[in-house]
Amino acid sequence: MENIRQYLLSVVACATICAVVISITDKKSTLNPVIKLLAGLFMIYTVISPWAKLRIDGVKSYFSDIEINASSAVANGTASASGETGAIIKSQVEAYILDKASSIGAEISAEVIMDNSTPPLPKAIKISGTLAPYHKQRLEQIIADELGIPKESQSWT
């Protein structure tokens, strides 16, 4: 931006100098066309020369910084939403298991372990409590069939 300011100021200054020089020259003088030509050339040089020196590397790196910051803000938002979704899924799956256990007369506590996918999915479960073998087998089956957690990922204590 500093360069643009310099550029505009130099063009304005050049235009002023040219206009002053032309206005003080006698219009009937033989030198008048020459001065006009020189003023025109000076003006063209001032207008065109900075464009030849223009480099766009700085602009490119500036926009790439903005894109990095944008990705970081988006990642922050999606991670936050994903974490929250995972927490809700975890609590609902645990509540579902406890509900099923109480419906068959078993008293247990359950902790669901989530994976890192988006949205997070239950990958394993830790169940503690005293159950009859029949109840345990039935609950294992329900968890595998209805929640998609295979028997080998279920840990019973």
Next chain:
Amino acid sequence: MRKLAIILAVLILIILPVEAMEFTAPAAPDSATENMPKESTSFGADLWYIVKSAINRLQPNLTEALGVCISLIAVIMLVSILQSFTGIAKRTVDLVCTLSVSILLIQPSNSLIHLGVETVEKLSEYGKMLAPVMTAALAAEGGVTTSTALYTGTIAFNAILTTLISKLIIPLIYIYVILCIASRSLGESLLEKIRDFIKWLMTWCLKISIYLFTGYLSITGVVSGTADASAIKAAKLAFNGFVPVVGNIISDASETVLVSAGIMKTSVGIYGLLAIIATWISPFLQIGIRYLLLKITASVCSVFGSKETVGLITDFSGTMGFILAMTGTECLLLLISTVCFMKGVS
């Protein structure tokens, strides 16, 4: 009892995400906090409170501005009386009058230019702090592509506009003021042409930046909004492919998170809008009142003042107009981007 337990469980599910997934709007700048309502009621009521609060604080500026205008009228009237006497060179009197008007107006104009720059900087800084929060909230709501595009556009245009104002428009305003005084004093047409060019350039810069920004938002809004809406639909369809119970739980949980993220995004956005307006309104009114009073003074003085002197007062009011446009453009840019963030995924 069972119904009560279910209602409590549902309420906990709704409340949980709001507590855990926090998106907090950055605090309004210090100069804006005195205009902000202590307790939020509704957007309309809060906005009205801000306007009333800013108007209440306007009194000292109004008195000062009226003082300057009365001094201007007195000087121009005195000069017109002097001109009625014979033997006094009209040209010399006009020159003295123009310089007196310039002296009276330069100091207030300079302080208002500083006020304008300060306001633009405060708005820009606030915009830089608000954009990441809105981006995160919109991304949490499912607008990943939209939020990226909006963040990039807002930050890039904000930076371009702020730099344009501080590095180009402000020096040009000073040059414009000098050229106005010189052209009105000397009556040189060349200076008038350069002055008009600078005026055109400043207006064009501000206009084009806001046109480009709204154009960018319109195009990216449609394109990225459609992409995000499709992605959300696809995700919902994918949940049906899971084991039924888990699929339903995931679907409900995602819906709850999307809704709560949307609620938070809206509340952050509303606070952001109010903070932007509260930051902008006091300087706007201060500059606006000077602009209006100078216009009135120029109209009054045109009855007895010379063409150059009245023209100079109009030029100074034009300078106030540029400062208004400058702060207004920055404020408009941030308001538009915040509303776009709030609109979210269509």
